[in-house]
Amino acid sequence: MMGSDPGEHRELLAALLGPAGPELTCEECFEQLDRYVDRELVHGGADADGALPGMRAHLAGCPACREDHESLRELVRTRDSR
Amino acid sequence: MLRSPAAGSVPRVASERVTIPAAAARLDPDSRRWVEELAGVGRAHDDAVARLHALLLRAARFEVSRRRAGLSHLRGGDHDDLAQESAADALVSVLEKLDDFRGESRFTTWAYKFALYEAAVNLRRRAWQDRELPIEPDSWQQLASRLASPAEHAMETELLEAVQRAIGEALSEHQREVLVATTLNGVPIDVLAERLNTSRGALYKTLHDARRKLRGRLADAGFDLAGTGGGQ
Numbered sequence: 109m110m111g112s113d114p115g116e117h118r119e120l121l122a123a124l125l126g127p128a129g130p131e132l133t134c135e136e137c138f139e140q141l142d143r144y145v146d147r148e149l150v151h152g153g154a155d156a157d158g159a160l161p162g163m164r165a166h167l168a169g170c171p172a173c174r175e176d177h178e179s180l181r182e183l184v185r186t187r188d189s190r
Numbered sequence: 191m192l193r194s195p196a197a198g199s200v201p202r203v204a205s206e207r208v209t210i211p212a213a214a215a216r217l218d219p220d221s222r223r224w225v226e227e228l229a230g231v232g233r234a235h236d237d238a239v240a241r242l243h244a245l246l247l248r249a250a251r252f253e254v255s256r257r258r259a260g261l262s263h264l265r266g267g268d269h270d271d272l273a274q275e276s277a278a279d280a281l282v283s284v285l286e287k288l289d290d291f292r293g294e295s296r297f298t299t300w301a302y303k304f305a306l307y308e309a310a311v312n313l314r315r316r317a318w319q320d321r322e323l324p325i326e327p328d329s330w331q332q333l334a335s336r337l338a339s340p341a342e343h344a345m346e347t348e349l350l351e352a353v354q355r356a357i358g359e360a361l362s363e364h365q366r367e368v369l370v371a372t373t374l375n376g377v378p379i380d381v382l383a384e385r386l387n388t389s390r391g392a393l394y395k396t397l398h399d400a401r402r403k404l405r406g407r408l409a410d411a412g413f414d415l416a417g418t419g420g421g422q
Contacts, residue, residue, distance in 0.1 A: 117346045121418045123373040124353055125408075126401035128415065134391040142295035142303050169401070170394055171372075172310070172379050179306045183252050184299050 127165035137166050137173045145181045149188065200243045201278040221297035228288055242284065245298065247277040249305035257313050272316065276308035283308070314378040323385055324375040333357070333374075349413060356407040365400035368393055 132140070144163050147156035157164050167174045217225060227238035250273040258269065283304045291300055333354040357366060371377040372393075379397070380390045408415060 117350075118418070121346075121349065121353070124369070124401070125405055125415065125418050126398065128405065128418070131398070134394045138303070138307065142300040146295040146299050169398070170379070172314075172390065175310055176303070176307055179253055179256060179310065180299070180303050182256070183249055183302055183306065186252075187298070 122168070126169040129165050130162050131165035131169060132160075132162040133166070134170060134173055137163065137170070138176070141173075141177060141180060145177070145184055148181060149185060200240045201281055217293040218296065221291075221293055224297040224301075225288065225291060228285065239281070239285075242301065243277060243281050245301060246280045246284070246305040247273060249302045250274075250276040250280065250309040253306050253309035254313065257310075272312050273309060276312050277305055279308045280305040311380055314381050315384065318378065318381045323371060323377050323382065329370055329374060349408075352408055352411055352413060353404060356404045360403045360407045361400050365396055365403070368396045369400045372397060 140160050140163060144156050144160050147159055153164075167177050224238065224242070227234045228242065229235075230238075251270070253276070254269050254273045280301075284301050287304075291297065333350055357369065361369065368382065371382050372379050379393050383390045383393045386393070405415060
């Protein structure tokens, strides 16, 4: 159950209404996820978003793809730092 | 117990590959080596498959370890069985899709995503196994009351009441069911897709269409929705 924290209100609304702009599908997201993560880690998030418009919006709207993205980014970052 | 190959063994896979993807010519040296050896035959191919399996198993174990806290009902040995099963499935996927690798990322990053995906799907499936899904088709009707202090949050309350009305008036029964289960009740979309005998992509399309209807209805009612959805 949500409390009175404004951040929780925003999260609830974001979950219900989803991203406003165009977004990739789950299939397109999976197809491009490795490219997006490598670009994020090498060139930064802005470069990745420029190369793959609609990816960030989909990650905001789809919790399962967001988990996949977080895991891949963390794994690659960890492996690269060794 | 989950099915899995014997610990440390490499699942048997067909080794019929003889064509090297055209993209191999422009790959970084490490990725090119992976692709050429996996696409080849003989000892180099077998060694590459074994190295790939080890890499995928590390990725699957990484994912299981990250999500271990939500798997308290699993016994210790089940965690590694789940990682082994995920790595074996990912190995088959990577070899089947090798021709699709275009070198737009490093080969290892591309391969990792298959193991992480298989592990994440298996983990979510296990976490919800034998559980009733809290679809609760009517729970959206108490949406506005989720605010603990409605008087202190008049604007948020007004917007949530409008969302609540729009859910009831603008969405189909199926759209309501998917929206409520995935956004209010925390059911993973791939778990719901499996129970409804559909795909994650198809269900996300339903969710996307439902959200677009809600946004349209709220915009028509004069609400400013700027900054409400993330990802901008």
